[in-house]
Amino acid sequence: xxxxxxxxxxGGGNMGEALIKGLLSASPxxxxxxxxxDVSTTRMKYLEATYKIRLxxxxxxxxxxxxxxxxxxxxxxxxxxxxxxQAHLSHRPLVISIAAxxxxxxxxxxxxxxxxxxxxxxxxxxxxxxGASTLARGTHVTDQQxxxxxxxxxxxxxxIEVQEQWMDAVTGLSGSGPAYxxxxxxxxxxxxxxxxxxxxxxxxxTLQTLLGTVSMVQETAKHPxxxxxxxTSPGGTTIRGLQVLEDRGVRGALMEAVEAATLRSRELGRS
Ligand SMILES: NC(=O)C1=CN([C@@H]2O[C@H](COP(=O)(O)OP(=O)(O)OC[C@H]3O[C@@H](n4cnc5c(N)ncnc54)[C@H](O)[C@@H]3O)[C@@H](O)[C@H]2O)C=CC1
Ligand SMILES: O=C(O)[C@@H]1CCC=N1
Numbered sequence: 001x002x003x004x005x006x007x008x009x010x011g012g013g014n015m016g017e018a019l020i021k022g023l024l025s026a027s028p029x030x031x032x033x034x035x036x037x038d039v040s041t042t043r044m045k046y047l048e049a050t051y052k053i054r055l056x057x058x059x060x061x062x063x064x065x066x067x068x069x070x071x072x073x074x075x076x077x078x079x080x081x082x083x084x085x086q087a088h089l090s091h092r093p094l095v096i097s098i099a100a101x102x103x104x105x106x107x108x109x110x111x112x113x114x115x116x117x118x119x120x121x122x123x124x125x126x127x128x129x130x131g132a133s134t135l136a137r138g139t140h141v142t143d144q145q146x147x148x149x150x151x152x153x154x155x156x157x158x159x160i161e162v163q164e165q166w167m168d169a170v171t172g173l174s175g176s177g178p179a180y181x182x183x184x185x186x187x188x189x190x191x192x193x194x195x196x197x198x199x200x201x202x203x204x205x206t207l208q209t210l211l212g213t214v215s216m217v218q219e220t221a222k223h224p225x226x227x228x229x230x231x232t233s234p235g236g237t238t239i240r241g242l243q244v245l246e247d248r249g250v251r252g253a254l255m256e257a258v259e260a261a262t263l264r265s266r267e268l269g270r271s
Pocket of ligand 1: 010011012013014015016037038039040043059072073074075077080081098099100121122123124175176
């Protein structure tokens with residue numbers, strides 16, 4: 001499916017690099033099928049040296065020579081990027097935007113009529129082929145182009161098609177989610193250290209506890225609360241720990257975090 005396709009990345013920052021690394025390690029794409037343009041020459045040199053991908057002199061040349069163009073710049077930079085490529089898309093490449101908040105309507109208003117556009121919300125675990133991505137399909141995208149887009153993101157983890165109206169909530173949950181989980185991981189490791197464990201031991205135990213718990217939820221398909229009950233003996237240790245988390249409002253804080261990130265995604269789409 002990827003044979004002879006030329007993939008262009010505009011923007012090779014954290015998320016662009018995660019996708020490039022994931023795609024090169026898990027899909028049949030070869031480094032010389034991927035080109036990049038980034039305003040930062042330091043960044044371009046780093047990506048060329050690390051992944052042996054091609055460099056483009058500017059966004060317009062990259063747009064003109066790509067079959068699939070991935071826009072991986074910040075939402076605040078998107079209108080400038082669209083302005084720079086719109087005259088170079090007469091060959092109708094598939095355009096994929098991963099920018100938080102930027103709607104298909106805004107993207108199509110900035111690109112030539114009839115451009116096939118897919119809006120995607122990936123996340124950084126794509127770097128290790130464990131990404132979670134959702135894709136929303138624009139009007140002019142053919143079934144075959146949608147298959148290519150899905151195959152791209154399935155190569156680096158789970159990828160599902162959703163209606164565009166869910167994209168801001170997805171951004172708040174799985175787009176930003178790795179940061180919440182990392183904060184929890186960091187805190188648990190520090191908690192182990194606070195109780196006197198060597199840092200490396202605390203790290204290993206924390207990571208295996210998270211991995212094991214995720215597998216348990218996936219494999220048993222039981223409600224998380226039912227599994228939580230199995231760990232919580234009457235008058236035991238776990239209920240004391242849970243009492244503190246409930247007192248401190250951790251459940252509500254996580255809900256508010258996802259809500260705040262979702263609202264910010266909507267806000268970015270309006271600015
Ligand atoms: N970092 C994350 O976890 C995720 C990010 N996203 C989205 O991905 C996009 C990129 O985010 P990050 O990679 O985190 O940001 P970043 O700041 O790490 O990367 C953006 C890159 O774009 C380059 N750039 C800036 N202006 C440019 C221009 N005019 N032309 C070409 N390159 C330009 C910058 O030099 C930088 O390397 C954003 O829209 C974000 O909403 C989506 C999902 C997750
Ligand atoms: O913080 C951000 O805006 C991006 C979007 C999703 C994850 N990071």
